[in-house]
Amino acid sequence: MHKTPLAGPVACLLSACSVAAALATWQALAASGAVAPELLASPAQVLSALAEILREGYRGTTLAHNAAATIGRCLTGFGLAVILGVPLGLLMGLQPRAAAALGDIVQFLRPLPPLSYMILLILWFGTGDGSKVALLFLTALPIIASAAMAGVRLVPRPRILAARSLGAGFWQVVWHVVLPSALPSIFTGLRIALAAAFSTVVAAELLAATDGLGWMVLSASRFLRSDVILLGILILGVVGMALSRALLLIERRVVHWHGRA
Amino acid sequence: MSARHYVAFSDVSVTFGHGEGAVRALDRVSLGFGRGSFVCVVGPSGCGKTTLLNVLAGFQAPSDGRVSVAGSEVHGTGPDRGVVFQQAALFPWLTVAGNAAFGPMVRGVGRRARAERAEHWLRIVGLWEFRDRYPYELSGGMQQRLALARALANDPAILLMDEPFGALDALTRERMQEELQSVWRASFMTVLFITHGVEEAVFLGTDVVVMSPRPGRIIERLASPFAHEAGARGSRKVKSDPAFVALREQVLGLILEGPETAGQ
Numbered sequence: 001m002h003k004t005p006l007a008g009p010v011a012c013l014l015s016a017c018s019v020a021a022a023l024a025t026w027q028a029l030a031a032s033g034a035v036a037p038e039l040l041a042s043p044a045q046v047l048s049a050l051a052e053i054l055r056e057g058y059r060g061t062t063l064a065h066n067a068a069a070t071i072g073r074c075l076t077g078f079g080l081a082v083i084l085g086v087p088l089g090l091l092m093g094l095q096p097r098a099a100a101a102l103g104d105i106v107q108f109l110r111p112l113p114p115l116s117y118m119i120l121l122i123l124w125f126g127t128g129d130g131s132k133v134a135l136l137f138l139t140a141l142p143i144i145a146s147a148a149m150a151g152v153r154l155v156p157r158p159r160i161l162a163a164r165s166l167g168a169g170f171w172q173v174v175w176h177v178v179l180p181s182a183l184p185s186i187f188t189g190l191r192i193a194l195a196a197a198f199s200t201v202v203a204a205e206l207l208a209a210t211d212g213l214g215w216m217v218l219s220a221s222r223f224l225r226s227d228v229i230l231l232g233i234l235i236l237g238v239v240g241m242a243l244s245r246a247l248l249l250i251e252r253r254v255v256h257w258h259g260r261a
Numbered sequence: 262m263s264a265r266h267y268v269a270f271s272d273v274s275v276t277f278g279h280g281e282g283a284v285r286a287l288d289r290v291s292l293g294f295g296r297g298s299f300v301c302v303v304g305p306s307g308c309g310k311t312t313l314l315n316v317l318a319g320f321q322a323p324s325d326g327r328v329s330v331a332g333s334e335v336h337g338t339g340p341d342r343g344v345v346f347q348q349a350a351l352f353p354w355l356t357v358a359g360n361a362a363f364g365p366m367v368r369g370v371g372r373r374a375r376a377e378r379a380e381h382w383l384r385i386v387g388l389w390e391f392r393d394r395y396p397y398e399l400s401g402g403m404q405q406r407l408a409l410a411r412a413l414a415n416d417p418a419i420l421l422m423d424e425p426f427g428a429l430d431a432l433t434r435e436r437m438q439e440e441l442q443s444v445w446r447a448s449f450m451t452v453l454f455i456t457h458g459v460e461e462a463v464f465l466g467t468d469v470v471v472m473s474p475r476p477g478r479i480i481e482r483l484a485s486p487f488a489h490e491a492g493a494r495g496s497r498k499v500k501s502d503p504a505f506v507a508l509r510e511q512v513l514g515l516i517l518e519g520p521e522t523a524g525q
Contacts, residue, residue, distance in 0.1 A: 158350035161320055162408075166364035166415055167340035176367065180354045257353035260397040 041227035046234070049227035058228065059219060061211055067239060069212040073129055074201045074243070077136020078194055085141045085193075086186060089148020090179065099149065110142040114200045118207065127208045132201060139200045140193035147189020151182025184258040187251040194247055198240050213239070266293030267451060268317065268419065273326035275312050275477075286312040288476035289326070294468060296418075299445055299452045299488050301466030303459055304516060309477020310455045314421050317453060318344050330419065340368060343412030347424040349404040351396040351411070357383065358392040360407055364415035375414075382410040385444065402433035406440070413444070419451045426461070438465060439496055442488065459516065463487060463509045464500060471515045481515050483508065 006014070023043055029035060030042035041049070053063050092099040092106075114135055121138075125131035155178055163177045205214025213236050220228035275287040286309045294300050302310045315321035316328055319338040328335045330342070343364075351360050358379050365375035383389045386406040388399075396404055405425055412420060422441075426434040442465060445452055456462050462469050467488045471481040485508060487499050499505055 156348075156350065158346045158348060159352070161318075161338075162344065162346065162350040162411075163352075163363070163367070164338040165318055165320075165340070165342060165344040165421075166367060166411070167338075168363075168367040172367045176363075177352065180352070183354075255354075257395060257397055260353075 037226070038224040039226055041230055045227040046230045049225070049231050053228070053231070058216055061216075063235075066211055066213050066216050067235065070201055070205065070214065070236075071239065071243070073132045073212070074136060074194075074198050076129075077133045077201070078140050078197045080133070080137045081140035081144055081193060081197075082190065084137075085144030086148050088141075089145040089150075089186070089189075090152055090174070090182065092145065093149040093152025093182070094174065094178065106142045106145050109138065110146060114139040114196075115203055115207070118204060122208060127210075132204050132209075135204055136197045136201055140197045143193040143196060144186070144189045147192075148182055148186050151185030151189075152178055154185060155181040184255045187247075187255055187258075191244060191247055191251070194243060195240070198243060202236055267296040267298075267331055268453070269293040269329050270313070270316070271327050271329075273313075273316060273323045273328060275309070275316065275321060276324045285476035287316070287323070288478050290477070290479055291326075292470060292479060292482070294451070296451055297449055298468055299454065299466050300468045300470060301454045301456060301462035301485075302470045302472060303456055303462040303512060304472035304477075305474055306457065307477075308472040308474040310472050311423055312477065313472075314344075314423050314453060314455050317419070318342055318421050340364060340415045341417055342419045342421055343415055343417030345405070345408045345412050345420070345422045345425045347427050349396070349408040351404060351407060353396050355395075356392065357388055357394050357396070357399070357407055360396065361388075361392075361410045361414050363411060368415070378414045379410075382414045383407075385413075386410045386440065400433075402429050402437060405429060405437060409441070409444075417450070419453065420445075422452065422454045424455055424457065427456070427458075434461075435496065441465065445488075459513050460500065460509055463505060463512060464496065469508075469512055471512060473516075473519065480519065481512075483512065 005011075026040075027043050030037070030040050030045075037045070057063070058066070088102070092102055117138070118131070118135055121131040121134050125134055159181060160173055160177055163173050168176060201212075202214040202217075205212040206218045209215040209218075213232055217229050217232035217236075220226075220232065270290055270292040273287055273290045274285065277284045277286055288309075290309075290313065292300075292313075302313060304310050312321060316323050317330075317335065319335055319342065322336075352363060355363065358376070361379035361383050362375040365378050370378070380389065380392075383392055386409055388403060388407055388410065391399065391403070396407065399407065405428075408425070426437050429437065438461060444450075454462070454465060463485050464487055466485050469483045469485050470479055471483070472478060473480045487502075487505055487508075490499055
């Protein structure tokens with residue numbers, strides 16, 4: 001059964017209830033003493049860790065710096081993948097020869113777990129931002145290119161014929177008809193690619209980094225600071241949600257006609 | 262068909278596929294008509310009437326024969342031939358005004374001039390007050406009026422319409438027929454109109470061309486006087502006129518029974 005999603009005060013109330021229930025369970029578990037505090041800090045301890053880090057920073061870095069490092073890497077790799085992936089996908093959708101030439105490479109990269117070639121990228125680009133941006137670029141690129149290609153193939157043919165009969169040349173059809181027609185599909189790809197890039201950047205920071213939210217979590221684990229670990233996880237979740245929400249808002253503005261035409 | 266016709270199909274054949282699975286959509290079709298004609302093509306599905314339009318539009322190259330407009334052969338699409346499809350095929354990311362101005366825009370007409378062109382036609386089809394809306398906010402009939410305005414804003418010499426009112430309800434279709442007719446009467450446009458509605462064809466056309474399927478051929482061409490009369494007399498009066506009914510039945514007979522038995 002398909003039902004319309006709830007919105008408004010009822011949805012907010014239900015959501016607040018389940019968040020409160022999760023927090024209460026967490027608090028009860030931590031307070032019961034069943035789990036050692038080094039392994040599970042209480043919500044109150046996490047809150048005081050947040051206050052401490054905001055006041056004094058964490059091991060010489062500020063929270064803002066770490067969040068900015070993670071988001072910056074994520075958006076740089078993702079942005080490069082958009083700049084190259086969208087034209088690449090359009091080309092593959094428009095030119096069967098390009099699709100034949102590049103399709104298998106893209107389809108090989110797409111399901112490949114990015115961390116499997118991360119080591120190689122570190123050898124090539126070092127442990128700094130270069131290897132991470134390259135990793136995220138390679139994570140997002142095949143997803144975006146595939147989505148753009150699929151979008152081109154879904155353009156209704158009468159729409160293209162209409163534009164041609166109105167006098168549009170090949171590049172005008174690409175720019176004024178094919179690209180906008182493919183945008184809903186491209187945005188679907190962007191959302192998947194951004195989520196993949198974000199989870200990959202955190203995993204990469206957990207492997208090798210000197211700053212970033214993932215690094216903060218890894219570093220805290222070495223000192224058994226479960227309060228900082230949990231704080232890092234919560235911040236990561238909130239940042240991930242904010243990124244995908246922001247992209248969704250952009251999508252709704254740009255492809256306002258989608259689902260209605 | 263000789264070159265003295267404004268639009269001339271000469272021995273045009275179109276075959277889809279190869280070998281045993283090949284389909285002969287058009288079989289040596291010849292048809293010519295003069296400037297300002299309103300030619301309606303009727304026939305059952307599969308008779309090649311849409312292929313006929315696609316060849317003139319330049320969407321489909323003939324396998325054999327040639328098509329010419331004003332003496333020069335058709336190669337590919339051109340803004341001199343505007344097309345209106347059964348599904349409006351509008352650009353959903355553009356406003357009503359943006360859709361209407363699309364043709365002039367891609368042809369490099371200046372911003373001011375193309376806005377004026379769009380306004381002129383949007384006023385005529387009654388969509389000016391909706392100029393800032395998007396196509397998905399319009400009803401089916403309004404979308405089709407916009408598709409018409411979009412084609413007309415390019416000042417085409419020939420208007421090609423492929424069952425443009427087929428998806429509309431009966432009342433809207435009747436209104437659209439009258440609007441199209443008044444636009445045509447006020448212009449020097451030549452119209453090729455594809456339909457499976459016999460009454461529509463006899464009502465709108467100066468010429469009614471009847472086609473039959475497998476292979477697609479023209480079996481009859483009839484002149485219809487009603488396109489010129491409807492404006493003065495009103496469409497309901499025309500459609501119940503005994504002469505109109507007789508012609509309608511004649512065309513229907515041709516479609517149902519073929520040229521051998523019709524009219525006997």
